[in-house]
Amino acid sequence: MSIVWNPNRRLINIETKNSTYQMKIDDYGNLIHTHYGGKLQDTDMSQELVYLDRGFSGNPYEVGKVDRTYSLDYLPQEYSCFGTGDYRITGLHVRNTDGSKGCSLHYKNHYINQGLYSIKGLPAIHDSSDDANYETLCVEMTDDVNNLEVTLIYSIINDLDIIGRSVKLKNSGNKALTIDKVASMNLDFTYGDWQWVRFTGRHAMERNIVRGDIYQGVQSIGSVRGTSSHHYNPFTVICEKETTENMGQCYGFSFLYSGEHITEIEKDQTGSTRILVGIHPDDFCWKLAPGDELELPQVLLSYSNEGLGTLSRNYHKVINKNIVRGKRSKERRPVLINNWEATYFDFTGDKLVEIASQAHDMGIELFVMDDGWFGKRDDDNSGLGDWYANEKKLGCSLKELGEKINAIGMDFGIWFEPEMVSEDSDLYRKHPEWAVKIPGRNPNLARNQLVLDYSNPEVCDYIIKSLSDILSSAPISYVKWDMNRSICDKYGNSLDADRQGEFSHRYILGLYKVLETLTTTFDDVLFEGCSGGGGRFDAGMMYYTPQIWLSDNTDAINRLSIQYGSSFGYPISTMGSHVSASPNHQTGRNTPFKTRTTVAMAGTFGYELDITKLSDDEKKQIKEGINLFHQYYDIIQQGDYYRLSTPEDKCTAWAMIKEDKSEALISAVYHGVEANQKPTHIRVPGLDLNSNYVVEYVGDEVACREISGAALKNGGISINPSRIEYDSYVIHLVRK
Known part of the structure; x- marks a missing residue:
């Protein structure tokens, strides 16, 4: 008891x-x-x-x-x-x-x-x-x-x-x-x-x-x-x-x-x-x-x-x-590619198919079409709320596009922002009272969009039907659910004056109702949460979306601190993390492909770049990275997570250890290079203290050696000094 x-x-x-x-x-x-x-x-x-x-x-x-x-x-x-x-x-x-x-x-x-x-x-x-x-x-x-x-x-x-x-x-x-x-x-x-x-x-x-x-x-x-x-x-x-x-x-x-x-x-x-x-x-x-x-x-x-x-x-x-639920949350998560940083709003159906085709050749399993596929939506000033495909832009129906992606051998995913409405949209023109704003006052704008009133059951029912129609119309196996502004001007047209203080909580109850209905109805679909990245990264959302886009910042070095802080309360299996372009679109930083891969592997793993513009060497590294992720998937996604150093150190290191302690994966990223640099020394707890482990530097020409679990915990292991800016290592431990 x-x-x-x-x-x-x-x-x-x-x-x-x-x-x-x-x-x-x-x-x-x-x-x-x-x-x-x-x-x-x-x-x-x-x-x-x-x-x-x-x-x-x-x-x-x-x-x-x-x-x-x-x-x-x-x-x-x-x-x-x-x-x-x-x-x-x-x-x-x-x-x-x-x-x-x-x-x-x-x-x-x-x-x-x-x-x-x-x-x-x-x-x-x-x-x-x-x-x-x-x-x-x-x-x-x-x-x-x-x-x-x-x-x-x-x-x-x-x-x-x-x-x-x-x-x-x-x-x-x-x-x-x-x-x-x-x-x-x-x-x-x-x-x-x-x-x-x-x-x-x-x-x-x-x-x-x-x-x-x-x-x-x-x-x-x-x-x-x-x-x-x-x-x-x-x-x-x-x-x-x-x-x-x-x-x-x-x-x-x-x-x-x-x-x-x-x-x-x-x-x-x-x-x-x-x-x-x-x-x-x-x-x-x-x-x-x-x-x-x-x-x-x-x-x-x-x-x-x-x-x-x-x-x-x-x-x-x-x-x-x-907390996480649904059969997709328990299945192996697919390696995905998202077209956002590859194309932003500027794409056609043919461009998306081209990205998907080359991605499939490298081993990527899921193509995700991001913002810009619906209504009048060539920038972020219009179209939100009009959840029907822009067939002129895509050159085909949504169903046909999904079938083309499937024919390549990839699953098809799609982006939504269902909690928002643009003033320049058919939905707003028909139902301006569904937007959150105080009567008689001009509303606060963010990205020229307003918030739909999810405290109103009528709005929730409309969204459920609109998204259900889309999800039923095409072979969609993944949804990225975004939310790109904070809420202010809080007022619910369906609430009496003495209940306006209930608006914010009723909004969340409405959101949860919509998510509960859609995630249970479409249980073959993997839902990923997002709110401008990590604006709604919480255990409540994980009940409905077993993974959440961790941050709009895809810079691998910035991600070290974001992933470090997030790991205190949340498992890496919930953290959406992608390899993106270099120079990075948010910071302008140049980071080695290997390091971007190492950092993204401490998450759900995927890619967010224009794969059609990569060099042969970079495409080769994508294949190697995907093979590496598949090889160590069970350790990464299901192992026990240990923080071995902090982003304030010169080298951020972490480990994932199988529950039975038979294998471990250590990742380490240097923040810079120095003349006559000292190696990083870390202790690794959580292993079998009575067994020996073979130590292998994955992909590096470093001789394997043997060390005991007790020595790893109490004595530690040295990580080779950085050879280039933002260098990284992945070390595999196998119990003998």
């Missing part, structure tokens, strides 16, 4: 393979959080709480007359509410019918179920067919004054040290309530000096790691852009100051949500730390009518006392096993 209830102590323990999560119902019906971390061996950690009469920390009415040391202002709580005398950041803000703001929750009941909890209309970790090691705890809390019921939900995957936390609200009274803020989780740490690791960035430079102390006060990151955003990813970590890749305590928080989010952290007067994760409250206001329910997105928590590397691998495994 993962969940243990001790009725005598009124104590609930959630046990995973390497952690204990503990809460206690105290004498006043408050649910106190007592521990999350290493195993406890049946100890009640509430006995370690120190009760003091702290100045200006008030007491609940029923307690204060007899005990001034009891205050919710410093006690660690399982779920905090505004208006209880807790002056820290709080997870639930309720506005009552009389205008008062306050809510006080007390324990009512709890129950334990086998299996994982599914959330209506939202992604959540799901049971996999080969493992029944799942349980769910539901703790029911109530406010007897306003009749609000709050259920705290904990889904547990024991072997992966994963706890999925979510919240459900229900108005059981006869008066409407307004929810101004509701976090999906609250976690209090009574002791400890912690650091916060978050992943920040901008378009084309996403998920840069930032690590710093948690100080007294409030820190937060989040997005009000309608998406999880390029700027602040909804995955964060807190850790001890001494924590490294391979040692120290750390906790991860992955928000399964693709919309507006916030992570707040406060270190208070007593030195305790609180973290809240949930929907961003700035644009959120939900009317909860009598009888209404509201289910909130899930947060995946994980704990490691063996450093950041183990924590990352917990998330890699749960995403691959319990």
